[in-house]
Amino acid sequence: MLYTVRGYTEDSLERYAPGAVFDVTLPVWRVAEALLFARRMAEAFEGVDAIAIWCKFSGLAGRALVSVTGDQPVFGDDVCRTPEIVLEGQATLVQIDDTLVEVMQQLLSPLYERFNFFRLEQRLVEGETAKLLRGI
Numbered sequence: 001m002l003y004t005v006r007g008y009t010e011d012s013l014e015r016y017a018p019g020a021v022f023d024v025t026l027p028v029w030r031v032a033e034a035l036l037f038a039r040r041m042a043e044a045f046e047g048v049d050a051i052a053i054w055c056k057f058s059g060l061a062g063r064a065l066v067s068v069t070g071d072q073p074v075f076g077d078d079v080c081r082t083p084e085i086v087l088e089g090q091a092t093l094v095q096i097d098d099t100l101v102e103v104m105q106q107l108l109s110p111l112y113e114r115f116n117f118f119r120l121e122q123r124l125v126e127g128e129t130a131k132l133l134r135g136i
């Protein structure tokens with residue numbers, strides 16, 4: 001088992017009060033980074049064909065969904081009313097290699113739905129994942 005614990009980058013930005021916002025793109029980056037890292041680690045072990053995924057987002061209640069860069073059409077009126085969510089899934093190494101965007105879409109959609117039923121669009125996941133893979 002591997003895990004990482006991170007705070008919300010949004011909480012360290014001067015223009016937002018800590019605990020007030022949740023950036024629409026950062027979960028895509030963080031979870032994709034974790035999946036890609038786990039994928040690389042799995043290569044070191046013989047016989048691993050799948051990775052179990054467990055993500056917990058806490059401190060969500062009262063946060064408004066925003067785009068801190070302004071690159072996404074999110075306006076801050078989608079607010080989360082639940083304090084946390086746990087996301088669970090499984091992906092094969094082949095799925096991570098070939099269909100990472102679809103894996104991410106399925107895994108993360110319930111998180112975004114906590115923000116007034118916000119729909120996580122595939123183009124957002126595709127675009128942010130592509131930036132990550134290009135090293136931007």
